[in-house]
Structure formats: structure tokens, C-alpha cells
Amino acid sequence: MMTLLRNTSLPFVAAILLSSCASYNLQKADQAYDLMQYPRAERFYGKVLRHHEMRPARLRLADACRRHSDLVSAEKHYALADAAHHIIGDTALKYGEVLMGNGKPEVAAELFLRVLHETPENGRALDLYASTQSYGSFFADSGRFIVNRLNIPGISTAFSAVPYRKGLLIAGEKKVASLTANPWNGMSFLDLYYSEKKTVVTWTEAQPLSGLVNGAFHEGPAVLSPDGRHLYFTRSNYVKRKLRKDEGNTSHLMLFRATQDSTGRWTDLRAFAYNSEYWSTGHAALSLDGKMLYFASDRPGGLGGTDIWRCRDNGTGWSEPENLGSTVNTAGNELFPVINGSSLYFSSTAHENMGGLDIFETHEQEGRWSDPMNMNAPINTPHDDFSMVLDSTTEGGYLSSNRDSLDQVYVFWANKPIFYVEGAVFDDPSMFLPNVSVTLTDLTHGDDVSSITGPDGTFGFPLKPNTDYTLRAEHKDHLATTVDLSTKGLVRSDTLHQDLHLKSAQVGESFVLNNIYYDYDKWDIRPDAAEELERVVRLINDNAHLSFELSAHTDARGGELYNLVLSDARANSAVDFLIRHGADPDRVRAKGFGEEKLVNHCDDGVPCDEERHQQNRRTEFMVIGDKDLTNAR
Numbered sequence: 001m002m003t004l005l006r007n008t009s010l011p012f013v014a015a016i017l018l019s020s021c022a023s024y025n026l027q028k029a030d031q032a033y034d035l036m037q038y039p040r041a042e043r044f045y046g047k048v049l050r051h052h053e054m055r056p057a058r059l060r061l062a063d064a065c066r067r068h069s070d071l072v073s074a075e076k077h078y079a080l081a082d083a084a085h086h087i088i089g090d091t092a093l094k095y096g097e098v099l100m101g102n103g104k105p106e107v108a109a110e111l112f113l114r115v116l117h118e119t120p121e122n123g124r125a126l127d128l129y130a131s132t133q134s135y136g137s138f139f140a141d142s143g144r145f146i147v148n149r150l151n152i153p154g155i156s157t158a159f160s161a162v163p164y165r166k167g168l169l170i171a172g173e174k175k176v177a178s179l180t181a182n183p184w185n186g187m188s189f190l191d192l193y194y195s196e197k198k199t200v201v202t203w204t205e206a207q208p209l210s211g212l213v214n215g216a217f218h219e220g221p222a223v224l225s226p227d228g229r230h231l232y233f234t235r236s237n238y239v240k241r242k243l244r245k246d247e248g249n250t251s252h253l254m255l256f257r258a259t260q261d262s263t264g265r266w267t268d269l270r271a272f273a274y275n276s277e278y279w280s281t282g283h284a285a286l287s288l289d290g291k292m293l294y295f296a297s298d299r300p301g302g303l304g305g306t307d308i309w310r311c312r313d314n315g316t317g318w319s320e321p322e323n324l325g326s327t328v329n330t331a332g333n334e335l336f337p338v339i340n341g342s343s344l345y346f347s348s349t350a351h352e353n354m355g356g357l358d359i360f361e362t363h364e365q366e367g368r369w370s371d372p373m374n375m376n377a378p379i380n381t382p383h384d385d386f387s388m389v390l391d392s393t394t395e396g397g398y399l400s401s402n403r404d405s406l407d408q409v410y411v412f413w414a415n416k417p418i419f420y421v422e423g424a425v426f427d428d429p430s431m432f433l434p435n436v437s438v439t440l441t442d443l444t445h446g447d448d449v450s451s452i453t454g455p456d457g458t459f460g461f462p463l464k465p466n467t468d469y470t471l472r473a474e475h476k477d478h479l480a481t482t483v484d485l486s487t488k489g490l491v492r493s494d495t496l497h498q499d500l501h502l503k504s505a506q507v508g509e510s511f512v513l514n515n516i517y518y519d520y521d522k523w524d525i526r527p528d529a530a531e532e533l534e535r536v537v538r539l540i541n542d543n544a545h546l547s548f549e550l551s552a553h554t555d556a557r558g559g560e561l562y563n564l565v566l567s568d569a570r571a572n573s574a575v576d577f578l579i580r581h582g583a584d585p586d587r588v589r590a591k592g593f594g595e596e597k598l599v600n601h602c603d604d605g606v607p608c609d610e611e612r613h614q615q616n617r618r619t620e621f622m623v624i625g626d627k628d629l630t631n632a633r
Contacts, residue, residue, distance in 0.1 A: 059091060105131070145414060169224075170194070172191065191208055193207060215238070285338050295308075296336065478502035536578060574590065
């Protein structure tokens with residue numbers, strides 16, 4: 001009996017031990033989460049959830065993964081929590097943002113709609129839902145830039161690169177022993193490093209910035225003054241290797257300025273006047289004249305999250321911070337401002353974006369900011385993209401992104417498209433025409449280039465971007481012809497195909513103009529005939545040494561006199577159209593033939609179908625000489 005009681009108590013004891021262990025792990029997990037030690041929190045929450053499903057722990061684990069940029073794991077844990085009971089409110093927005101970051105806008109849209117059903121005026125949910133509906137447009141011009149990751153030895157992560165000396169100044173981290181690691185992500189604390197370019201993507205080993213800037217905790221994004229003497233940088237709030245925290249146990253970021261001494265070292269560190277232990281201030285940017293300082297802060301008076309602010313140099317210091325307003329700032333987070341002339345580049349989790357932080361561009365004019373424009377792919381991705389700085393050409397530069405898991409610096413440059421036109425010249429749809437002079441004229445710059453077609457009648461020319469052209473073909477026995485080409489509006493490399501068909505220039509040889517139709521008993525030019533007649537205008541003007549006749553013909557139905565008058569009216573109507581649209585009136589005449597020149601056997605009284613009658617109802621064009629026709633009409 002005693003043995004039975006002893007054996008029965010074992011599961012009970014085990015349950016107590018498991019419960020005690022779970023309580024211990026949960027306490028450790030919550031403590032790590034509150035201290036923003038997210039990798040540690042993930043480990044302890046994982047231990048808790050292996051034995052007990054606890055919704056608060058599951059959601060905190062999902063959020064820890066999200067904050068740690070492990071979006072795949074975050075999605076998994078949010079999905080488990082959502083399957084048990086629908087996630088709502090701000091947590092649903094976070095889940096939706098994770099889905100956006102994982103490239104699943106359709107699923108994310110359902111989360112945002114869920115929130116909007118509860119709170120229709122939720123501005124953040126409205127912006128996020130709008131992003132899902134325009135998601136495809138973010139990739140429309142993804143070939144306009146080439147983006148490659150920089151290989152910078154010596155550091156594991158890198159971001160917020162700015163030009164410095166002959167290279168780049170970069171915020172970066174190293175992999176270090178666990179005892180000295182940053183509990184946020186297991187890396188070293190951030191420091192500022194310098195690296196120089198060896199090739200476009202291969203750089204020298206990162207060297208710590210000399211002087212007093214790098215310290216015991218984080219030193220991050222920096223910007224140089226226009227004269228290069230001062231460095232404004234972001235730093236953790238600490239004194240003598242001890243972090244300073246507010247009542248909520250949060251250590252905030254601060255702005256500092258360092259000055260370069262005569263040896264090139266950065267010394268004389270001074271705190272920004274508007275730092276506070278109760279909010280973060282960082283990510284400095286300077287106007288080209290150094291008179292305006294921009295920064296990101298979650299200071300009171302903002303629109304929510306982190307906003308972009310600025311101060312003016314008033315001669316004795318910096319003016320009171322000014323919020324850039326609701327055109328730029330949102331209820332989300334706006335970070336990493338960069339100034340280039342009147343343009344502000346910044347990153348935001350809001351506006352219409354692809355997921356995570358996206359880079360936006362806005363312009364200031366007369367104190368007003370334009371609506372921020374998403375830089376789209378390939379600059380932006382569903383992940384975090386930020387800190388875009390242009391190089392001296394302004395056609396490329398550097399940006400930071402965690403698109404490949406860890407924060408890294410990427411170089412980008414304009415992918416200038418290459419255009420080409422090729423084609424063949426024919427004197428008949430199936431006959432190539434050799435020895436034709438083909439001339440390409442650049443209407444934008446006034447240049448032209450010519451070539452002669454070979455035995456196969458082909459030609460080809462390179463084209464410039466954003467340029468209008470004409471392509472003209474000339475041959476001694478044929479009518480010259482010209483067509484228009486343009487590369488304006490084209491953003492991707494392309495080969496344009498343009499064949500040219502030349503008509504015979506032999507006097508008395510006519511050809512039928514297609515698509516010239518008239519309403520019954522009418523001679524007005526219909527809209528569907530105008531396009532063909534406009535081509536005739538160009539043909540006349542391309543062959544200024546020749547004169548032409550435009551003739552109209554009817555079928556045999558109806559009286560001969562009636563058909564003659566009707567055809568003459570139609571021919572004159574067509575020629576009047578040609579003249580109104582630029583044809584020389586002294587080189588073109590009208591002639592109506594009625595049913596005089598039938599092309600088949602469908603004469604009076606001969607039964608024919610409508611198709612054969614249509615063959616006789618035609619408009620023809622013919623070369624009649626090489627002189628003016630003054631008074632011939």
C-alpha cells in the first residue's frame with residue numbers, strides 16, 4: 001500500500017516541479033523582455049511554452065522575435081496565438097506588419113481590415129491597408145537601380161554609411177564572447193568604423209574611429225559638418241561605463257558632437273542641448289550649409305512613435321526643436337533623416353510602404369513638404385531599409401538594409417538602360433530591299449547618323465535614353481518614308497523593332513490606300529480614315545521633288561454620273577484633308593473616276609458578293625511627275 005501511494009505521488013511531484021520550473025522560466029523571460037534582452041527572452045519563453053501554452057507568453061515571444069528582426073519566427077508565434085483566439089488591436093497591426101515584412105500583403109490586409117472593423121478611424125491601420133492594396137506598384141520599376149551588398153571585413157553588421165575622407169564612416173558591430181555581448185542581439189555594442197573602397201563591393205577591413213567617440217556602449221549613426229571639423233553622432237546615455245536609465249528602466253539615446261583635433265582624432269565631446277533622460281534623440285542630419293540640424297526623437301509633442309525634428313543655428317546655439325509636421329511624420333516611426341539640397345530622405349514604418357522601414361523622399365518648398373514618395377524596389381524591400389545617402393554623382397549612393405537578415409550597407413547606382421532599334425526595309429511585304437539609305441535623326445539633340453542596308457535589307461542603330469527620333473529610308477526608285485521613334489518613358493533596356501515599307505516612285509504606278517472608307521452617299525473623312533491620310537501627308541512631305549494624284553473609285557452599282565460626282569467629291573475631300581494637315585497644295589491633286597476603272601468583272605448587271613464590290617470602292621495614290629501642279633486642280 002505504501003509503495004502504491006509513493007508511486008502515485010510521483011506524477012504529482014513532477015507536476016509541482018514542472019510548474020515551479022515554468023514559473024522560474026517565465027519570470028526570467030519577462031525580466032529579459034522588459035530589459036529588451038530579446039534573444040535571452042526568446043530562449044526562456046521557448047522553455048515555458050514547451051510545457052504550457054500561455055497566450056501572454058506566446059505573444060511576448062512573437063514580439064521579441066519581431067523586435068529582434070526574426071520575422072519568420074515572429075509570424076509562426078503570432079499565427080499560433082491567432083489560431084487559438086483572434087488577435088486584435090495594436091497587436092494585430094504588429095502581426096500584419098510582420099506578414100508584410102515576409103512578403104504576404106494579402107494575408108496582412110485581413111489583419112488590417114480586422115482592426116478597421118473595430119476602429120474605422122485608425123490612421124495607422126488605414127495606411128497599412130493602403131500599402132497592401134498598392135503592393136504591386138512598389139515593384140513596377142525595379143530595374144532602374146542595381147543594388148549590391150558591400151563586403152566590409154572586420155565587422156558583422158554595418159549600417160548608416162556616410163562619405164568620410166577617402167571612404168565611408170559606418171556604424172557596426174562585431175561578434176564577441178557572450179560575457180561581453182550586447183544582450184539585445186548577442187553582438188558587440190555598436191561603434192563607429194572607417195573603411196575604404198578596393199572595388200565597388202569589396203572594402204578594406206573596418207577600423208575603429210580614432211579618438212574619444214567610441215565608448216563602452218552604443219555609438220551609432222553619424223554625420224559630418226560641411227567643413228569636416230565636427231561629427232554629430234548618436235550615443236547611449238551612459239557615464240563612466242554605466243548606463244543611465246529612466247524610471248521605466250529604459251536607457252535612451254542621445255546626440256553628441258565631437259571635434260577633430262590637429263592629429264585627426266575626434267575629441268571634445270559635447271552633448272546636444274535638447275537631450276533628455278526621458279526620451280531618445282539621435283540620427284542627426286545637417287543641411288548643406290550646416291545651419292539646420294535634423295534628428296529623430298520620440299520627445300513629447302510628436303505625432304506618435306518617433307518623429308523627424310529640426311533646429312536652426314541662431315548664432316548662439318540651436319533653436320527650439322520644430323516638428324516637421326503631419327506630411328512627413330505619422331503615428332508610426334520616422335527615422336534616419338538624410339538631407340540632400342532641398343530633398344529629405346527618411347525611413348518610416350508608415351505612409352504606404354512595403355513592410356518594415358521604407359525609404360521615402362520629400363522636398364521642401366516655401367516651408368511646405370511635398371507628399372513623401374516611396375523609393376520603391378529595389379531601394380526598398382519588405383524588410384527594413386534606411387539611411388540612404390547619395391554620392392557625388394547623385395545617380396547612386398549607399399543605403400542600409402536587413403534584407404539579407406543582418407543590417408548591412410549596400411551600394412546602388414542607376415541602371416542606365418541600353419536601347420537599340422533594328423529592322424528591315426521592304427519594297428513588298430516579302431521582298432527585302434538592299435542599298436537603302438536609312439537615317440536616324442536625334443530630334444532632342446539635333447544629331448543624325450546613317451547606314452546602308454545590306455543584301456538582307458536590315459539596319460540597326462543604338463539609341464539614347466529619353467530621346468525622340470525620326471527614322472528615314474530613301475532609295476532612288478522608291479518613295480522616301482519617315483517614322484517616329486522615342487525612348488522617352490522607357491526605363492528598362494529594350495530593342496525596338498521597326499520595319500520600313502517603301503512604295504514605288506515610278507510615274508503612273510498607283511497603290512491602294514487601306515482603311516479609307518466613307519459612309520453611304522457621303523464624302524466626309526471619317527475618324528478611321530484620318531490615320532491613313534496622315535501617313536500620306538508624311539509621304540508627300542518626305543518626297544518634296546514629286547507630285548501626286550489621289551483618286552477615288554466606286555463600284556458599278558448606281559448611275560455612272562452619280563458615281564462620278566460622288567467619287568470626285570470624295571477625292572477632293574481627302575485632298576483637302578491632306579492640305580489642312582500640311583501637304584503642299586501645289587504637289588497633290590484630286591481625281592474622281594466613278595466606276596470607270598473597275599479592278600474586277602463586277603460591272604453593271606454582274607452578280608457579285610459584297611467583298612468583290614468593296615475591291616472596286618477604293619482610294620488610290622499615284623506618282624504623276626516631278627513638278628508642281630499649280631492650277632491643275
